[in-house]
Amino acid sequence: MGNLDDLNLAQRAAVEAGPGPILVLAGPGSGKTRVLTHRIVYLIQDLDIAPWRIMAVTFTNKAAREMRHRVDSLLGAKSSGLTMGTFHATCARMLRRESENLLGYDGNFLIFDTADQRQVAKQALQDLALDDKKFSPNRMLSGISTAKNELVTPEQYAASNYISEITRRVYQRYQEILVANNAMDFDDLLMNTVLLLDDRPDVLERYQRKYQYILVDEFQDTNTAQYELLKRLVNSQGNIFVVGDADQSIYKWRGADFRNLIRFREHYPNAQLILLEQNYRSTQVILDAAKAIIRHNRERVDKELFTDRKGGSQIIIREAYNDVEEAELVVNTIEQIMLEGVHLGDCAVMYRTNAQSRVLEEAFIRAGINYRLVGATRFYGRREIKDLVAYLRLVHNLADSVSFGRVINTPTRGIGKKTMQTLSQWAQREGRQPGEALIQLIEEPDIAHPFSGRALSSLTRFGNMLRDWISMKDRLTIGELLDTIIDGSGYRLFIDDGTAEGRDRWANVMELRNVAVEFDELTLSEFLEQVALVADIDDLEEDPDAPTLLTLHAAKGLEFPVVFIVGLEEGMLPHSRSLDEADELAEERRLFYVGLTRAMDRIYLSHAFRRTTYGGTEVSVPSRFIQDIPEELLEGGSSGQRRRESQRRVSSWNWSSQTTSHSNRSGIERDARQKTTVRQVLPEPSSGQSLAKDEKKPVLTEAQYRTGQQVHHHKFGNGIVIESKLTGNDEEVVVAFSGSDVGIKKLVASLAKLEIKE
DNA sequence: GGATCTCATGTTTTT
DNA sequence: CATGAGATCC
Numbered sequence: 028m029g030n031l032d033d034l035n036l037a038q039r040a041a042v043e044a045g046p047g048p049i050l051v052l053a054g055p056g057s058g059k060t061r062v063l064t065h066r067i068v069y070l071i072q073d074l075d076i077a078p079w080r081i082m083a084v085t086f087t088n089k090a091a092r093e094m095r096h097r098v099d100s101l102l103g104a105k106s107s108g109l110t111m112g113t114f115h116a117t118c119a120r121m122l123r124r125e126s127e128n129l130l131g132y133d134g135n136f137l138i139f140d141t142a143d144q145r146q147v148a149k150q151a152l153q154d155l156a157l158d159d160k161k162f163s164p165n166r167m168l169s170g171i172s173t174a175k176n177e178l179v180t181p182e183q184y185a186a187s188n189y190i191s192e193i194t195r196r197v198y199q200r201y202q203e204i205l206v207a208n209n210a211m212d213f214d215d216l217l218m219n220t221v222l223l224l225d226d227r228p229d230v231l232e233r234y235q236r237k238y239q240y241i242l243v244d245e246f247q248d249t250n251t252a253q254y255e256l257l258k259r260l261v262n263s264q265g266n267i268f269v270v271g272d273a274d275q276s277i278y279k280w281r282g283a284d285f286r287n288l289i290r291f292r293e294h295y296p297n298a299q300l301i302l303l304e305q306n307y308r309s310t311q312v313i314l315d316a317a318k319a320i321i322r323h324n325r326e327r328v329d330k331e332l333f334t335d336r337k338g339g340s341q342i343i344i345r346e347a348y349n350d351v352e353e354a355e356l357v358v359n360t361i362e363q364i365m366l367e368g369v370h371l372g373d374c375a376v377m378y379r380t381n382a383q384s385r386v387l388e389e390a391f392i393r394a395g396i397n398y399r400l401v402g403a404t405r406f407y408g409r410r411e412i413k414d415l416v417a418y419l420r421l422v423h424n425l426a427d428s429v430s431f432g433r434v435i436n437t438p439t440r441g442i443g444k445k446t447m448q449t450l451s452q453w454a455q456r457e458g459r460q461p462g463e464a465l466i467q468l469i470e471e472p473d474i475a476h477p478f479s480g481r482a483l484s485s486l487t488r489f490g491n492m493l494r495d496w497i498s499m500k501d502r503l504t505i506g507e508l509l510d511t512i513i514d515g516s517g518y519r520l521f522i523d524d525g526t527a528e529g530r531d532r533w534a535n536v537m538e539l540r541n542v543a544v545e546f547d548e549l550t551l552s553e554f555l556e557q558v559a560l561v562a563d564i565d566d567l568e569e570d571p572d573a574p575t576l577l578t579l580h581a582a583k584g585l586e587f588p589v590v591f592i593v594g595l596e597e598g599m600l601p602h603s604r605s606l607d608e609a610d611e612l613a614e615e616r617r618l619f620y621v622g623l624t625r626a627m628d629r630i631y632l633s634h635a636f637r638r639t640t641y642g643g644t645e646v647s648v649p650s651r652f653i654q655d656i657p658e659e660l661l662e663g664g665s666s667g668q669r670r671r672e673s674q675r676r677v678s679s680w681n682w683s684s685q686t687t688s689h690s691n692r693s694g695i696e697r698d699a700r701q702k703t704t705v706r707q708v709l710p711e712p713s714s715g716q717s718l719a720k721d722e723k724k725p726v727l728t729e730a731q732y733r734t735g736q737q738v739h740h741h742k743f744g745n746g747i748v749i750e751s752k753l754t755g756n757d758e759e760v761v762v763a764f765s766g767s768d769v770g771i772k773k774l775v776a777s778l779a780k781l782e783i784k785e
Numbered sequence: 786g787g788a789t790c791t792c793a794t795g796t797t798t799t800t
Numbered sequence: 801c802a803t804g805a806g807a808t809c810c
Contacts, residue, residue: 086800115800141799213800280798380797382801436787443786481786560800580798602797618798641796641801 034058034065041301042066044268048261048295050246050288051270054332055317055624056308056586059270060090063242064097066268070240071105079108082260083242084117088561090244090584091116110238114253115213116560118220121234122211123552128227129219131206135424135552138559139210142413144168146429147208151200162193170194171201175214176250176282178221207460209426217252224259235262245584246271246291250282254290265295273328274321277580277618279610304331308586308627310339316630316656317623323655324613341662344632344653349644350383350594353635354390357591360631361574362394364589371396373588374574377622379600383593384576386639391574395742395779401577407558411522411532412539416558418512419505422496423551425462432461438521441485449477450486465490466497492516505554506544513540579622590626592619595634596647619652731776732760737784740764740774745784751776 031039038058041051042065053059067083070076085091091112098106110117119138126134139147148164148171171194174184181199186192205211211219224231241261243249246269249257261267269291276285292298306314314334322329347353361374376387384400391398407416414437417430424430436442447461453476454464468476469490478486492515500508513519513536523533546554575587579600594600600619605611623630632653637644732738732751738760739745746764760774760781774781 088800113800216800277798278800281800382796439787441786445786578798604797614798639801 031065031069034061035305037301037303037305038062038065041303042069044299044301046264046266048265048291048298049268049301050291050295050298051268051301051303052288052328052330053270053272053303054306054330055272055275055621056306056334057303057332058305058307059244059272059303060094060097060584062303063244063270064094064101066242067094067098067106067109068101071102076240077108078106079110080237080239081242082110082117082238082240083244084112084114085244086113086248087584088113088116094244113560114249114256115216116556118216118256119556119560121220122216122223125223125227125230128223128230132209132211135209137208137210137420137424137427138216138556139205139208139212139429140407140559142408143210143429144212146432147201147204147212148197150204150428151197154200154204155196157193157197162190162197167194167197167201171198172214173282174198175212175218176252178218178252178255180218180222204428207426208428209424210429214252217250217256221252221256221259224256231259234260238262239264240266241268243267243269243271245275247273247276247285247288248278248283249287250284252282254284254287258294267295274324274330274617275583275621275624277583277614277621279614302330304333306332306334306624309334309624310336310628312339312341312660313623313626313628313630316342316660317620319657319660320616320623320652320655321620324616326613340629342630342632342656342660343662344595344634344656346649347633347635349637350386350635350639351390353593353633354386356633357387357593357631358390358394358396360591361396361589364629369589370572371574372572374591375582375585375587375589375625376574376576376591376593377579377582377625378576378593379579379602379618380594381578383599387576387593391576393774395740395774397571397573397742399571399573399575401575401581407561409532409535411536415509415512415518415536415539416555418496418516419509419551420555421462421493422500422508422512423555425466425497426460427462428460435461435489438517440489441481442489446478446482446486449482453477462493466494469494500551504544504547505549505551506540506547508551509540509543579618582625583621586625586627588627589629589631590622591631591633592622593633594638595632595650595653596638597650598647599634599638600650600652616652732781732783738762739782739784740779 031042034042035058038061041049041062051059051062053062063083067081070081071078083091083094085094095106095109095111098109098111112120122129122132122136123134126132126136129136145164145168148167149159152159152162152164152167170191174180174194181195181202184191184195184198186195205215224234238260239262241257243257248271257267269288271285271288273285273288276283279285292300309317311334314332318332321327345356347356357376361369361371364374365371378384378387388398388400407413414433417427417433420427420430421434432447435447450461450464454461457464457467459467465486467474468478469487496508496512496515499511503511518536519533522536523529543554546557549557579592592600598606601612601615605615634649634653635647638647639645732748734748734750736748737745738748740762743762743764746762748760749763750761760776760779762774762781
């Protein structure tokens, strides 16, 4: 009785379906998480299945957490024992538990992230005396990853040409290095689990007996390894429940194959099929636009998505002069719709590539608006964090040569390339990893070794420190261990050099320390696993009042009242790397579809006339996807009209850009037709900031703010004006705020609404 | 051995 | 442009 009354007929049918295999095809916003959680509750409560007999897998920790949370709130504490997590985390757990059956690994194995993988690939290339310019580590890694996703081991790898023969050799060596490091990469977690189950029928049988019910979210994102894993785990009762939507398949590049949905039906011909077609999220307008977009893809089964939310705001498409102005457009529009009662937290800005976030961030900062950013420079990707995690990893697993290499001379302690090389060679001769060799050097004074003088004393000092840390790692909490390492290594002096950047980095270190203290009850092994398997999206906090900036990929599974999708240009979305293959183009379209269907109420689409890609700016063409949205769903003119307008602007901008540096603004002012377009496209020109502000505001001739003035900002508090200058028709004010965590900010006067306090 | 500079190089999406 | 690798200077 997990509140089945809250469900519609199809949802309810899914929740209560079975026994046997069940395939739920769930359109966007059709309540699939709801169905999954209710299904779990139903199994436990109505069918009396013990929670520990249920496994539910997702693709992100966030999804898993959310599901557990919902199950718990429906069920109370009775869900304990439930296996719920990402594919990767679930596999890692199984592998650790079965580590004695794993050839070459022990239960302390580490998980290597992408940066670590690159190091290993480089090492492999070096070991094979191959030129890493001719065979780029990335290329090698992608070949290796593809193989692993297809469950192809180095021995099985069939080389069909020169480059694949190289890949095969590198793969082989790469794998040897991983084993020597007692480390697995992400793909290994999946592949090794499958290999283990194939290798050990007794283990397989144990798991099959244990898990009577398996549930899978986002099934369209499974790759071969994941699919095969599930196939093995499902026992003869065949109680597997999968939810997916081929139209939201956006991870082909990671080996995902939505045809697994079809394979599922072939493999389980008796599978019950349930369609969730009612959308509870979006307005009719949004849904119609999304359907119009996705309909262009071939090779798909059309779902009859429908919603009760008839009508709705029309979709707004705008062109900005360049990416900076596009960002301003977004910010201005957000400020404007706030007047209509929209909250900052209701808004999301989505883009194709992480690189696009910067311009947006800058625009939000100028406007003094907080934002939350998903991804881009992930916390655990920062240098200082990686350094310290490397220390922890090395202490935990002395065999980790990647961490060893990272840490041995950070902070610098007089161990250079030469010494490092000698150490590696010596270690290799002794059949050990460099870290192990170093400890041996410390503990066996009589051992023959190739070091002397300065190198020896540096090595000894570091080795002693390392040995001490290892000896206390089990007595100390992770926080204490981290403190000891920071202290002993002199890391603080190294990183906190007094500059603003140094302070930021130190602040990050302290943040890591907080995390460590927070996870104090975890073992070091668990902590490191946690660190390795977090995704960017995982630490998205719940609704602070700030707009969210994220990639379209990261947006999957989320919803927002107001969605902005920026950079709708050929080469951007669809991305240039996908233009010459129909499959990839179809995936870009799905990506756009995913973005559109995140929106509940309003959608703003934009593209820039010129875009700054690394180096210069390039003129861009509006995305082909825009033309696929029916005109009656758009506000402001037909697409044909817009295209003509944009053609005209091309000439006017080209013309004006040669004369003034603020060509965009003057260009707009000079082109009467452009004004018309802007007006048409704006939601409410009357209340309008946004581009239209240029027309209405008198040009500023004198600065409002002066150096030394005391000012107040609603968010940053009190401060003193350091500098103020006119920029075109606005004023840029630099203010030093007294709040210690605020510091110096550059603000745009018309947006920041500074009060002068004199 | 180490720091600093220059140059090239390449950029999708992520567990 | 932002990062990394190699060259150069201390």
